Amino acid sequence: MVSRCWAFTNLLSIIGLALGVSQLAGPRLFASSPAKAQEVTQAPATAAPANAPSETLYFVALDKQGKPITDLKPEEVRAFEDNVEQKIISVLPAVNEPLTIGLFFDISGSRRADRSINEEVRLTREFVHTIWHEGDAGFVLAFSNEVFVVTQPTHMLKEVDDGLSKIPDATYWGPTALYDALCILKPDRLNGIPGRKIYVALGDFDDNSSRNKLGNVVELAHEAKIAIFPVILREGFGAGGYGKKVEKRGLESAQKIADKTGADVLIPESPKQLSATFERIANELRASYRIVYVPSSPAGDRRKKKLHIETTRPQVTLLFPKN
Template sequence: MHLNREKNFLPALTIVALALFFLGATLLTPDTSAQKIKQLPPPPPAPRYRPKPTPTPAPIEYDVVRVTSNLVVVPVSVTDAQGQPVRDLKPADFRIEEDGRQQEIAQLGDPEQVPLDIAILVDVSGSVVARFDFEQEAASRFLERVLKPEDRATVFAIDETPRLIQQLTSAANASRSLMSIKPSNSYTAFFDSVVAATNYLDRNSSNGRRRIIVVISDGDDTARILTVSRAKPDVIGMDAQLQLIQNAQLDILHDIQRAEVTFYSINPSGQTMRLNVRTARSETGMERLAAATGGAAFVPAHETDLTNIFNRIASEIRTQYLLQYYSNNQSGSQAFRRIAVTTPGHSELRVRAREGYYPKAK
């Protein structure tokens, strides 16, 4: 009987052992799988997307626009036999030549549509003390009459050195600055003052504005003559003084023409300036500057004429024709180009315009 128990127990034990074996295998399987996964090498990184480089497009062939229009604007004053402005002319009434070649007029500009920059130069030397107050008042009224809100004026004193009294500003401000000037009884640096005003306008006035200088002076540059006489007292006789004046006038003319400035002068000395060779030569020089730039030189017989002269200048500025043409000169030269403006068929009219211009560098 004991033997039968052992026989019955052995199969049962075997079954239990097998059950435990399979149960242990089942429980160990996840750990073993995890261990195997941990032991595997890491997968290679996923390939990164690298877009193909976009080829650089060829540059677009734009048309290059250069300022090579060669547009020339010429202020022209036309008066009748009585000196009154003539205002009803058409482009066909004018003929304009550049270096002898006829140019086609593109249009006549309206002077009212082009803003002004005016430099007033007032002589404060001893030669004008007696008339100084009257000159100031006349010049002040001129500014208030001729300048519009879009226009500007600058004021210089012709002293022993040039003095900028007022930078470009409105008529009211320029007039106040002008009236604040006091005479100095000093020498007159006429040439240096005109050059200073010309350079100032050239630097501070844009190409779209008309540039005008109005000088109230006898034009006698005593400061420069004094400087030379101190340096070379043995060679500054009258002939040397006249040559000095002539050379200075040529230098000024070059500067004014390059800056495209119109020059007006009023000599308050009257006809007495003809009594002195040097002052007469100085007046001739101012007349030359005016003629070359399309302006005018006035010598009033009486100081009371100053107001009328200023009124004439104001009227002329506002009634000028602005001839515009495209130069057909393609040489590229920067040399001075001569201009001639006429009114064929109207021989009774007087035409004033600048003698020429220096082309702008391209």
């Protein structure tokens, strides 16, 4: 097993405190308490150190078949803010950096006709086992109109497995608070976690109950450097009955979140395709890079900037967070 141990000793306190979850049992869905959704606001920008201001981002490099590019060289990468080229300090493969993965399951009423939930969970478990290395961490959340912490953040793969095993026994009911679920962790807490961070959210992506908005999700993801992979489970999974309008709305939301956070929207039509979906996410993780550059804007500049990363290598696609 490859080691990816960094300074993760405070991970449980960093995220656990952010969740604010009671340790007392008693909710109707799982043996854990519903987490209280919070409004997420954009934190004010802080001035970069005068001696060495820098920005760090993660991006993914894929060939035209969607296969990982693992040998990209720094001289093949260019970074821009508001169309102004930035000075790159380093471009390094991030595959061996620690990974924190959040798994989000829609258990709202629109999903109660799902006939493949056990297979979904089995394939999710296989996916996590495929990408997991020593030093990684994960947690499992479920959401309807409330957000339920199924597995607290942990370095123990077995605890993630145990949490996944509870998903099929959930009571699928109520409206959908997807954005509240994705915003449940505070960005200032997440910023204290080194390495890559991804969320994989499974559901129909039609939010009809959140206090948070899609923009709050994007702001949090940008601030905490999280790539969010929407996995849309539709009629092929037995949910059905949404109607074209709801499907379109869910797809549009998923596309915006994925585009803005440097990920992909994935729409498997069957459990067999879900396996290929997870393999695609795994490939993108294998093709991830960390770029560090010196921003040309003055320290303390709080304006939103348009970020663009490109490569001079032909027929290579880069996925990166769009400001």
